[in-house]
Amino acid sequence: MLAEFLQYLFTGITIGATYALIALGFTLIYNASHVINFAQGEFLMIGGMATVSLTAMGVPMIIAVVLAVVLAGILGIALQRFAIAPAKQADVVTLIIITIGASIFIRGIAQLVWGKEYHVMQNFSTDQPIEVFGAVLNSQSLWVLGVGAILVVALVLFFTKTLIGKAILATSMNKEAARLVGIRTQMVLMLAFMVSALLGSVAGIVVAPITFTSYDIGIILGLKGFVAAAIGGLGSGVGAVVGGLSLGIVEAMAAGYISSDYKDAVAFSMILLVLFFMPRGLFGAKVVERV
Amino acid sequence: MLNNLMQSRLRGLVILALILLILPVFLGNPFHYELVTQMAIIAATVVGLNLLVGFAGQISLGHAGFFGLGAYFTGIATGTYGWPSVPALVVGAIVVGFIAWIVGRPILRLKGHYLSMATLAVGFIIAIILNNERALTGGPDGMPVPAFEVFGWELSAFGSYSLFGIDIEGFQAWYIFASVVLLVAVWFALNLIESPIGRALRSVHGSEVAASVVGVNTAKYKSLVFVISAVYASLMGSLYAHFQGFITPAVASFEFSILFITMVVLGGMGSTFGVILGAVVLKLLPQVLADFQELEHVMFGLILMLTMIFMPKGLLPTLTIFFSKRMRRKAGGEA
Numbered sequence: 001m002l003a004e005f006l007q008y009l010f011t012g013i014t015i016g017a018t019y020a021l022i023a024l025g026f027t028l029i030y031n032a033s034h035v036i037n038f039a040q041g042e043f044l045m046i047g048g049m050a051t052v053s054l055t056a057m058g059v060p061m062i063i064a065v066v067l068a069v070v071l072a073g074i075l076g077i078a079l080q081r082f083a084i085a086p087a088k089q090a091d092v093v094t095l096i097i098i099t100i101g102a103s104i105f106i107r108g109i110a111q112l113v114w115g116k117e118y119h120v121m122q123n124f125s126t127d128q129p130i131e132v133f134g135a136v137l138n139s140q141s142l143w144v145l146g147v148g149a150i151l152v153v154a155l156v157l158f159f160t161k162t163l164i165g166k167a168i169l170a171t172s173m174n175k176e177a178a179r180l181v182g183i184r185t186q187m188v189l190m191l192a193f194m195v196s197a198l199l200g201s202v203a204g205i206v207v208a209p210i211t212f213t214s215y216d217i218g219i220i221l222g223l224k225g226f227v228a229a230a231i232g233g234l235g236s237g238v239g240a241v242v243g244g245l246s247l248g249i250v251e252a253m254a255a256g257y258i259s260s261d262y263k264d265a266v267a268f269s270m271i272l273l274v275l276f277f278m279p280r281g282l283f284g285a286k287v288v289e290r291v
Numbered sequence: 292m293l294n295n296l297m298q299s300r301l302r303g304l305v306i307l308a309l310i311l312l313i314l315p316v317f318l319g320n321p322f323h324y325e326l327v328t329q330m331a332i333i334a335a336t337v338v339g340l341n342l343l344v345g346f347a348g349q350i351s352l353g354h355a356g357f358f359g360l361g362a363y364f365t366g367i368a369t370g371t372y373g374w375p376s377v378p379a380l381v382v383g384a385i386v387v388g389f390i391a392w393i394v395g396r397p398i399l400r401l402k403g404h405y406l407s408m409a410t411l412a413v414g415f416i417i418a419i420i421l422n423n424e425r426a427l428t429g430g431p432d433g434m435p436v437p438a439f440e441v442f443g444w445e446l447s448a449f450g451s452y453s454l455f456g457i458d459i460e461g462f463q464a465w466y467i468f469a470s471v472v473l474l475v476a477v478w479f480a481l482n483l484i485e486s487p488i489g490r491a492l493r494s495v496h497g498s499e500v501a502a503s504v505v506g507v508n509t510a511k512y513k514s515l516v517f518v519i520s521a522v523y524a525s526l527m528g529s530l531y532a533h534f535q536g537f538i539t540p541a542v543a544s545f546e547f548s549i550l551f552i553t554m555v556v557l558g559g560m561g562s563t564f565g566v567i568l569g570a571v572v573l574k575l576l577p578q579v580l581a582d583f584q585e586l587e588h589v590m591f592g593l594i595l596m597l598t599m600i601f602m603p604k605g606l607l608p609t610l611t612i613f614f615s616k617r618m619r620r621k622a623g624g625e626a
Contacts, residue, residue, distance in 0.1 A: 036404050083596055092403055092602040093350055097556045098599045100549060105592025111587055223411070223545075230408045265419040268412035275409050276397045 003134030008256040010132075014141040014210065016248020017148040020155075021203035023197040023232060023240035023279020024155065031172040031235050032192035035084060035095050039103035040200055046072045047201025048213035049110060052119045061124075069201045075106070076197025080190045093197065103218065110215040121208040140209045146208045151199060152241060158195075159237075168192050214218025220264075227271045233284025242282060300481050303564050307477060311470040315463070324462040325448070326574065327344045331469035332531050334570035335476035337554045339523020342480055344552065346489065347516045348496035348604030349399065350407040353414020354551045357521040357542020361427055361528030362385050363421055366538050372426075376439045384522045391521030397516040421540040433539030436532040448534065453514055465534055472530065473567075476523065480563050483519070483596040492516055557598060558601040559605025568607050 011041025022040060029037045050068035055061055083237045085104050085158075087095065104134045123140045130137040159165040170178040179185050182210055204213070211217065255263040276282060309332075318324055343349050347353060364383030368374040398409040421428050427436060438447035446468060450461040455522040459467075483489050491512045494502035504507045530540045541547065548575060558569020576594065580587045 030404075030413075036407070056589075083600065085598045087603055089601070090413055091560070093344065093552065093556050093560070093602045094599050096350075096352075096407065098596055099551055099589055100553070101592045101595030101599060103592070104588055108586070108588030108590075111588065131518065182460060219545075226408065227412070230405060261423045262419065265416050268415045268419075271412050272398075272416075275401055275405055279401050279405060281405075 004256070006133055006135035008207075008252045010135060010137050010141060011256075012249035012252030013245065014138075014144050014248070015207075015252065016245040017144050018203050018207045018221070018244070019224050019247050020244025021151060021199050021242045021246045022221060023147055024152070024227035024237065026225055026229040027201045027232075027237055027240045028192055028199070028236055030194045030229070032096040032168055033080075033084065033189050035099065035173075036226065036234075037167060037193075037196070038096060038099040038222065038226075039106060039218075040081060040201040040225055041220070042103050042197070043072045043076065043197045043200030043219030044204030044207075044221050045213065045218035046075060046106070047108060047204030048121065048208035048217070049119065049215065050201075051112050051205050052121050052208065055121075059232070065205055068205060069198055071123075072197045072201030072204075073194045076193040076195075077190050079197075080193035084187070085186065091267060105224070107215055107218065114215055116215060117215045118212045119208075120212055123209045124206075135141065138210060140206070142233075144206045144210070147202060151202060155195075155199075155237070155254075164188075164191065170194075171176055224267055227267050230271055231274050233281030234276075236283035239281055239283030249264075296326065300400070300485065303476065304478060304481065307564065307567070308474055315466065317455070318466075321448075321462045324466050326578070327372050328462070328465050328469045328534060329531070330346070330571055331466075331473040332527050333551075333554070333574065334567045335447050335473045336474050336518060336527040337551055337558075337566045337570050338473075338480050338525050339520040339527075340551055341524075341555050341560065341563060341566045342483065343520040344555050345566070346496060347492040349513060349517065350403075350552070351410040351517075351520070351548075352407045352545075352552060353410040353412070353417075353522070353548050354524050354553045355547035356414035356417035357387050357391060358528040358547065358551075359421055360390070360417060360533070361477060361525030361529075362532035362538045363434075364525070365529035365532045366434050367427060368532075369437050369569035370435060375441075376437075376529075376533060380526060383529055384525045388518045388522045389526035390516045392514060395517040396510075399510065399513045399517060411545070411548070414543070415545060418540055418545065420463065421543050424498055428540070431540060433537055435537050436535070438536070439530070439533035440559065446533075448536070456466075459488075461609040469530070469534070472527075475562055476527075477567070482574070484563070488512065527532045551566075551581050553595065557595070557605060559608040562605065563609030565605050569605065572606065 022044065025040050025043065026037065029035055047068050050071050051061075051064045054064035054243075055067070059067070076179045079099075079102055083098055085288040087098055087141055090098070112213070123138070124143050126139050128139065130139060130142075157171055166182045167178070167188050167282070168191060170183055175185050180190070190240050224247065228244040229240050230243070231247060232241070232243030247270065250270055251263055278284070304560045314327065328461075336354075340351065340354050343351055350472060357564050359382050365379045365384060368379035368383065369376055389481075394413055398406065398413070401447070414430065422431055436444055438445045440446065446461070446464060448461045450464070450572060452459055452461065452464050485493075491502070494505070494507055494514060495509050499509050531542065536546050554569035554573050555566045556569070558567065558572060560567025577587065584589055598606070
């Protein structure tokens with residue numbers, strides 16, 4: 001009984017941590033530029049796929065990870081610079097379509113380079129599972145949680161202690177005012193996309209040994225991240241983490257106790273339920289609209 | 292003034308009818324007809340979606356859910372239970388309209404990205420149900436759908452008919468039928484836009500607060516147009532099911548929803564004829580790009596991005612502005 005529950009909990013927290021990282025990436029870009037980036041999942045895919053193929057070529061794991069993350073970072077900057085920035089006056093829906101176009105484009109290239117097969121990545125440390133009260137914990141889950149926690153702490157420090165982080169915050173609050181005090185807002189936006197891409201690619205790398213990876217894995221992971229961000233309240237960092245973890249846990253419990261066929265429906269029912277009662281998510285800012 | 296308005300509205304409809312009339316000259320084989328018939332059915336769906344997106348300013352990323360519900364209602368009612376086509380189509384539309392009304396009330400309170408999230412979720416849930424209820428829907432393998440029939444008279448893409456003494460093939464009959472459906476769909480949409488309801492919707496798009504201040508019941512109009520666009524999708528889904536003869540849950544998929552909304556935005560939000568152009572372009576593009584094989588997705592994504600970056604208002608509005616400017620310049624030069 002307990003073992004079963006713990007098993008589902010472990011699964012839920014692991015996948016939830018991944019959702020949380022994706023949701024944080026969404027939040028970051030949303031805060032800086034009010035764009036919902038439907039290409040967010042592609043950063044995960046790039047992280048996982050690039051690492052797998054580089055290690056297969058004989059590159060040492062650590063260097064492969066660094067290169068994959070750098071590649072995703074460049075992609076993030078390019079996305080902002082060449083796709084989002086030129087369309088600054090565009091409608092919300094138009095921007096959504098642009099990011100969807102970008103995600104199709106990136107996926108198309110990934111399919112060209114890496115093919116359509118699923119790729120398997122080795123666990124970072126031992127393949128030996130850890131036993132806790134009868135439940136089995138994959139050692140990679142600890143990596144996901146550890147790396148996730150480190151990234152969240154690093155993000156908090158980045159935004160509160162560094163000048164660049166504060167510049168991003170300032171830009172998200174008031175772009176014009178930020179520009180007036182000498183912040184190069186265009187640089188800042190590119191930076192926000194880069195940091196978001198870094199987050200996504202790291203999440204994609206640590207989770208790859210658990211989920212496997214393929215060129216199209218970004219679609220559903222990205223959407224789940226969007227759901228997590230919306231549950232938490234778009235734009236809230238705490239919300240993204242809470243939303244991601246709770247989505248992961250609820251999903252794993254539903255898959256375990258109710259029906260695994262309807263696992264994906266759980267996420268989408270959950271977001272509807274949250275939005276029915278809290279139209280701005282759990283931690284969304286109470287915005288007073290100026291008319 | 293009113294006369295002028297009527298004329299401009301009719302003019303577009305007449306041009307569309309002429310295009311549909313002349314088009315068969317360029318259609319060589321049954322495959323072309325099939326493509327164009329699909330285009331017409333999907334164009335009619337996006338004309339309905341455009342009422343919601345382009346005129347009321349509400350985003351839906353889950354419209355394929357309603358399209359799929361219509362398709363499966365028809366498939367199950369006519370195929371499994373032997374209903375005649377027309378009652379199945381009508382009852383399906385009523386059921387879908389009712390579902391849209393139920394989910395629309397709480398959803399449409401949401402704004403911007405939360406609304407897109409909620410509609411996306413509704414679409415996904417419908418697609419997942421269609422995928423999993425194997426006993427009813429056949430699951431991911433899909434289900435066959437009987438031909439469209441009215442009072443024992445069957446419209447099948449494989450039959451042959453005689454119209455005013457002219458012998459035509461089944462696929463040509465379907466083309467004519469789909470063309471008429473599209474014209475009716477456009478005519479209804481144009482009339483709705485010019486009606487008091489249409490004015491109320493545009494006021495909601497402009498500023499919801501201002502609209503409610505001057506006494507427009509914004510909640511009522513938003514859910515009304517949501518229901519209308521869902522009914523459009525359901526009806527077209529039913530026809531699509533009959534035309535294809537076989538449906539899979541892909542008709543309700545997220546990808547299909549994205550395709551619909553992309554047609555609206557690419558063609559030109561708020562322009563009824565623009566979104567038809569959007570449907571035509573996005574239906575044709577994969578055919579053209581198929582020659583590039585491996586590069587198909589890369590090109591598709593690239594074209595989508597570039598069009599939206601350089602023509603954020605959409606194809607038709609941008610082209611109209613471009614040509615009217617040139618015309619004016621030409622006229623200025625002559626004077």
